Amino acid sequence: MDIEWRKRLYGTNNFPTFKIKSVASLISEAFGDSMLKILVVASILSILIEISNNNLRNNGWLQPASLILTFLVVTIVSSISAHNC
Numbered sequence: 001m002d003i004e005w006r007k008r009l010y011g012t013n014n015f016p017t018f019k020i021k022s023v024a025s026l027i028s029e030a031f032g033d034s035m036l037k038i039l040v041v042a043s044i045l046s047i048l049i050e051i052s053n054n055n056l057r058n059n060g061w062l063q064p065a066s067l068i069l070t071f072l073v074v075t076i077v078s079s080i081s082a083h084n085c
Contacts, residue, residue, distance in 0.1 A: 026079035036071065043067045 031037070043064035050060040
């Protein structure tokens with residue numbers, strides 16, 4: 001009788017359960033930022049224009065490609081880090 005009363009008064013002695021997000025859902029949340037979407041689309045357009053104009057002779061496509069690669073690496077590393085916390 002006393003135990004049931006204490007459970008109603010103070011609650012159970014359990015930690016609350018938290019829903020852990022998957023790494024894929026964290027990555028998709030990172031891609032949800034509109035500014036990042038604009039940067040990625042602008043980089044892809046820059047690569048396509050550079051390839052069509054110079055046919056890969058010059059290295060003008062390297063800068064937008066490195067921007068996309070940097071964005072992907074930072075997004076994946078931060079998502080994995082957030083998942084492990």
